[in-house]
Amino acid sequence: GQQLNQSPQSMFIQEGEDVSMNCTSSSIFNTWLWYKQDPGEGPVLLIALYKAGELTSNGRLTAQFGITRKDSFLNISASIPSDVGIYFCAGLDQTGANNLFFGTGTRLTVIP
Amino acid sequence: DAGVTQSPTHLIKTRGQHVTLRCSPISGHKSVSWYQQVLGQGPQFIFQYYEKEERGRGNFPDRFSARQFPNYSSELNVNALLLGDSALYLCASSPEGTLYSGYTFGSGTRLTVV
Numbered sequence: 001g002q003q004l005n006q007s008p009q010s011m012f013i014q015e016g017e018d019v020s021m022n023c024t025s026s027s028i029f030n031t032w033l034w035y036k037q038d039p040g041e042g043p044v045l046l047i048a049l050y051k052a053g054e055l056t057s058n059g060r061l062t063a064q065f066g067i068t069r070k071d072s073f074l075n076i077s078a079s080i081p082s083d084v085g086i087y088f089c090a091g092l093d094q095t096g097a098n099n100l101f102f103g104t105g106t107r108l109t110v111i112p
Numbered sequence: 113d114a115g116v117t118q119s120p121t122h123l124i125k126t127r128g129q130h131v132t133l134r135c136s137p138i139s140g141h142k143s144v145s146w147y148q149q150v151l152g153q154g155p156q157f158i159f160q161y162y163e164k165e166e167r168g169r170g171n172f173p174d175r176f177s178a179r180q181f182p183n184y185s186s187e188l189n190v191n192a193l194l195l196g197d198s199a200l201y202l203c204a205s206s207p208e209g210t211l212y213s214g215y216t217f218g219s220g221t222r223l224t225v226v
Contacts, residue, residue: 004154042116042202042217043155088154098206099145099168100215102154 004103012109019076021106029091032065032072035084079110116218124224125193128156133188133221137204137205144186147202153200198225
């Protein structure tokens with residue numbers, strides 16, 4: 001089955017720093033999504049990418065859909081304490097039930 | 113507007129027991145999906161239902177079953193619970209079943225099997 005690997009596994013950064021995280025897949029996806037999950041909550045969609053090479057921003061967040069369709073990255077600029085959480089990439093499998101394959105997650109800690 | 117609501121929020125069960133988890137989608141959403149999230153991992157797809165029909169099933173044993181009701185709410189049932197079934201069970205709803213139009217996740221049900 002599809003495997004999505006995220007790196008780094010965890011990050012500790014100072015408030016105000018920029019953050020970059022990556023996601024690579026063993027399979028091709030036509031849609032990539034980035035989610036953030038806070039403790040005790042479900043994942044919340046941050047950015048959706050629908051086209052290879054696409055670069056999309058949402059406030060301080062920027063994500064890109066890799067040309068090979070097997071990877072994506074997420075950047076967070078000028079981090080703030082509320083950016084703390086676990087970030088998941090997900091590939092959308094549209095061959096059947098439109099289900100999501102999630103990555104292994106990147107845990108972000110922001111030090112004030 | 114209410115988001116995706118799941119009940120109960122937490123429960124503890126004993127090995128071998130049966131459990132039923134419930135999900136109410138966002139009003140107007142006709143598709144419900146279930147995901148299992150084991151501690152330290154990303155969510156893993158279990159089922160998707162649209163208009164009361166199963167549209168997809170992940171790699172889970174037959175002990176896992178689900179159904180969707182005429183009001184689009186859904187139940188996830190797990191029989192003969194194992195310790196490894198301990199996880200956060202997430203429900204996600206979306207407006208359509210055949211076209212991707214975005215999923216909204218609930219806060220989940222935390223199941224602990226002892």
